[in-house]
Structure formats: C-alpha cells, structure tokens
Amino acid sequence: MNLDEVKRRALEVHDLYDELNRRDRRVWRTDEFMLGFVGDVGDLAKLVMAEEGARENPGGRAALEHELSDCLWSVVILSHLYEVDLADAFCRTMTELKASITAQLAHPGEPT
Template identity: 55%
Template sequence: MDLSEITRRAVRVHGLYDDLNLAKHGRTWARHDFVLGFVGDVGDLAKLTQAADGVRPAPPGGRDLGHELADCLWSVVVIAALYDVDLEAAFTTTMRQLEKSITTDLERGAAR
C-alpha cells in the first residue's frame, strides 16, 4: 500500500469517526482534537516500548506495538490532510535536508 492509498483509507476512517462522534456526542472533532488524540497515541506507544524493553509492565488493554504504531501513522496522515499538508512532498524534502545535514556533519567530523 502506498502513501496515497494509506491517506485515502485514513481519511475514510476519519469520516466514520465524524459520523460516530456526531451520533454519540452531537459534534465532530476539530483539527486540534486530532492533535490531542495523537499525543495520547504517542503516550500509549511510549508505554508499550517501555514494556517491550522491560522498563515497565505492559499496560492493560492488550494493544500491541504494531497497533499503536498504526494509530500514530493514522493520526499523522489525518492531521496532514486536515491542515492541507502534502505529506509525501514534506517527507521527501525533510529527508533530503536531513541527509545533507548529517552527511555534512559526518564529513566535518571525519576531517578533524
């Protein structure tokens, strides 16, 4: 599955959540609500990685690392869509910049 298909599915699930939240709570989530949800997902991910590394007991609920990573990916993709960010272009540009910066730092360090 490529990023465009991931984005389509994530946005479709976002629409289902809108329907569910409207039915249950009379409102849909605002963009900032998705960011707060993402923060919660990152917290859950942190707990699971700590459990996987033996630093803390596994949290209750039976979610696994793959599930939380998928939740985080979903959140990032939906937030990008909500804020009209071309995630593929932003990722490509950012990785190019990081590769250049890291390579430059390595070359400087090797020249010492």
C-alpha cells in the same frame, strides 16, 4: 501499501468517526485530533518501554503494532486537515536531514 492507499484508508476511518460523532455528540476539531495524537504517543511510549523490558505489556506485540498504526493515522489525518502533502514534505525533510548529517560526518567537530 503506498502512502496514497494509507491516506485513503485513514480518511475512510476519519469519515466514519465524523459520522459517529455527529450522531453521538459533535465532530472533533483539529486541536482535538492533535490532543488524541499526543495521547497515542504517550501510549506508544509505554509500549516501547515494555518492548525494552522496562514495564509490563499485557497486550504484547499486537498492542505495539496497534499504537504505531494509531499514531500513523493521526499524522495522516493532521496532514490532511492542514493540507500538507505528506509525501512531498517527507521527501524534502529527508533530503535536508541527509545533507545535514552527511556534512557533519564529512567535517566532524565543525558547527552546522
């Protein structure tokens, strides 16, 4: 699955959440999506600790996969809400990081 397909599927679920929330209460604001993401990252941290043996994980590997997917969903939705081309931003950021790391490896001990 490519990033466009990930975005399409994420937006389908986003739209379903909006429909459900309009019926039951109200649509989430962008800051509420961010808070949901923070909660998902916290859950992910606990599952990573479980994978490393530092805590119990009754959900097993499936729980880790689910939480990673939740976090990816949140990033995709936030990028959509803030009109960020995630593919372009990712490529640009990886290019910048690669150049920085390569420079540090070529010249150890020098500030970057």
